[in-house]
Amino acid sequence: MSGHDEEWGEHDEAAPGDEHAGGSGFKEIQIYLLGLLLAVGLTVASFWIAGSDLVWGPGIPAALLALAVAQIGVHLVFFLHITSGPENTNNTLALAFGVLIVLLVVVGSVWIMAHLNHNMMPMDQLMKMQK
Template identity: 85%
Template sequence: MSGHDEDDHDETAPGEEHRGGSGFAAIQVYLLGLLLATGLTVASFWIAGSDLVWGPAIPAALLALAVAQIGVHLVFFLHITSGPENANNSLALAFGVLIVLLVVVGSIWIMGHLNHNMMPMDQMIRMQR
């Protein structure tokens, strides 16, 4: 033994629930998540409303901040971490993302093909007369 007790240092991921810890430690994790989420929201509004970011780069900056905020919510509020006990949660999240992507991309694909294959509106109106 090295003289260190296993409980002396905390080896949990940022959003992982602390086992046997105090309620105050859990509140600190939620408050840190709230602070980060609020900061990312304020940064998004600031980028959208200021002229400091090049105009065409604003959507990319907002997308990056949105992805960062998704990460904050997953880790600090939903407690999705890379630990072995969270494998089922991570797989369920990945499956949900896959289903949403299939629905969104499939809908856009179908609407694009419908638009391409439909008769132009002026010709449809002439046929109805």
């Protein structure tokens, strides 16, 4: 075994997105096809759950959220190659920063929309101004 193999372990034990997994082009295509199959399966499952009576009505949003989180995980690992390995620390930090920015924008937008009514002129005064 070379030093590279000892550091990262056997190629078969590597995560799907691990850059040090090596392997042939055929192995990489298999990983992408597996990711595609999982992504399509999760998408079809989402549409099926939304259109069927399998899940109790109020539980449908929770089921769709769970499938969406699984879909995000599939895309991160199989297509964006973000894994928990030490060489992916910068990618993981960039992803976390991006998620933070998106959350700030969404939470800020919801907060502003929730407080719009408070900052608006009462309807009776607005009607008096239009006359």
